[in-house]
Amino acid sequence: MTDIKNLSLHELEAFLAGMGKEKYRAAQVFKWIYQKDVEDFDEMTDLSKEFRSRLKECAVISSLTPEKVETSRDGTKKFLFTLDDGEAVESVLIPDEKRMTLCISSQVGCPLDCGFCLTGTGGYERNLTTAEIINQITAVKTSLQPEEKITNIVFMGMGEPLLNLENVVRAIDIMIGEKGMLLPKRKVTLSTAGLVPQIEELGSRCTVNLAVSLNATTNDIRSRIMPINEKYPIEVLLDACKNYPLPNRGRITFEYVMIKGLNDSLEDARRLISLLRGIPSKVNLIPFNEFEGSTFQKPDRCDVDAFHKYLHDNHLVAITRSSKGDDISAACGQLRGKLKGRNIA
Template structure:
C-alpha cells in the first residue's frame, strides 16, 4: 500500500508502527503533498531510522511516469504506470499565467462515447484515491521551477462519478490546506451525465465546479453518440440545475463538435431550448481525430464559429476550446492505447527518426 492510499489516521498509525513520533506523521504528509518528495532521503527532518523503515516498504509513490509526449505549444501528456502495470494519462496544459492539469479516474472508460479513444477497449478498473492524487504530484514535480499548477480538471480517462467514493477522498486531499492546497473554485469535475450521481456529488458539498458532457440536446442523437446513456437530456439538465442550486457554482455543458453530426443549425436550436433556463456556460470542443475512429471528422473553424454565434444569439454564454497538443496525439486515451498495443506512440517514433538538430528549428 502506497503512502497516498492512507488517510491521516492511517498515516499516524504507520509512523507509530515504524517507531516514529506522532508529530512526524504530519511532517511526512508535508513532504509528500507539499514538497512532492519522490525519495525518502529528501525528507530531511525525519530521522534516518524512520526513513530507512519507510524505504523498506517501498517508494513514496506507488506509480511512476512511464512516457511523456510534449507538443510544440507546451502541452505535455504523461503516461503513468500504476502498481499493477495498468496505465492512465494526465495532461499538463500551460496557457499564459494559467497551468491546468487534466487527470483520469479509471483505467479505461465504461461510457463508450463513439468519438472517444478512452473507451475503445472498455474499462478495466477504478483508480483508488491515492492513484488519482499521485497524478497531481507527478505533474507538480514536472512543473517545478516553472509555472505552478493553478487549475485541475477531472476529465481525463474514465467517468469520475462512477468512481465517486475515491474521487471524493482524492478531492479532499487535493483541497487540504496542509497538503496540495488547491482551492475548490479552481477544480472542475466532468461527467457524462448520471443524475443520481450528480445529486450525491452535490450532497458531498465539495464546492468544485461541475461540467456535463452533453454533446447533443436531442435524446435520439445523444444515445447514438453516448450508447450507454440511460437518462434523458431533460433529466440530466434538471440534475445540473440542482447542483447549481446546492453549490452556487454555475454548470458548464460540454459539446464535442463532429462535422455533419451535431454541428447543424437544428442542433444549436435544440441545445438552446434545453439549457437556456438555467445559468450556465456551453463549452464547444471541436473533435480531436482518433486513429482508430476514421469515420468522424472535425468541423472546420468557420462551422464552429457559426455554431457558437447561433448559441450566443439564443442567449447562451459560449466558450470554444483552443486546439492544444494537435501535433502530439491530442485526443484523450491515445497514448495509453499505443502503450497497451506494445508499441511507442507515432509521436515518439517520429522524434526518434528526426535527424539531430532539426527538432529545435
C-alpha cells in the same frame, strides 16, 4: 505495506493512532508529502528517528515516473505512465497564457463507450487507486521548471471519474485540503458523462466544479453517441445539474463535441439554449478530433462559428476549444494509454 498516498488525512490519523501516535502527526506527514514533495520518511526531520523507522516498516510513499513525454507544437505535453501491474494511463499538461491545466485520468480505459472517444473504444481494465490519481499530479509537478506551476486540475483524461467515486473523492480531498496540495476548490473540475446518482453524491461530499459531457440536444442523438443516455436521459441529467452545489458564483460547464452533420446545426444551438435555461452554465464547443477507425467527421469551421455566434447572441457563455495537442494525440477524446505497441485503454 500501506501506501500513504491511498489514505485521506482522516484515514492517516486513524492509521497513526494504531501506532500510538497523536492526530497532529498525520498533518505533519501530509505536509511533507504534498507540500514539500518528500518521498522518503527519512527526510521528515520533525518526526523522531524511532517514528520514522517504524513508518518505514509498515508504510510506503509511492510515486510515478513518466515512461514517455511527448510535446506538441503548441506546448501541450502528454505523459504516459506505466502502473505497477503493467497497465498504463496518460495525463496531459495544457499551458495557456494565464493557466497551466493538468488533465488527469481516473480509470485504465473506460466502460462507457462514447462513440466520439478513443479511450472508450478500447474497453475498460480497472479503476485507478487514489495514489495513482494523485501521483500523476506529483510526477508532472516535479517535471516543471521552478517558475512553472500547475494552476488547474481537470478530471477529463481516461475514464469516467464518477465510476471511481471513492478514490476520486479521496484524491480531491488531498488536492484541496489545507494540509494537502492547497489547490483552491474552484480550480478543480470533474468531468462526467452524466451519471446522475453519483453527481448527487459528489455534490453532497465535496464542492468542486462540474463539467458535463452533453454533446447532443435530443435523446435520440445523445443515445447514439453516448450509451449512458439510455439510463440517464437529458432531462434527468439536467435536473441533477440544477441541484448541484457549485463553488461560489460557479457555473456548470457543458462540453459539446461538435460532429459534422450530427449535432452541429443551428437547430441544435436553439435547443441547447432552451435546455440550459435556468442552469448557471457555460458551454465548451469542442470540434470533434478525428482518430483512426472513427466514422465521425470534424465539423466545418463555418458551422462551428455559426453555432458559437448563435449561443453568444442568445446570452449563453460559450468558448470554442482549439484542439490543443492534436499532433501528439493528446486532444480531447484521443487518449488511449498506448504502451509498447499494445492498446490497453
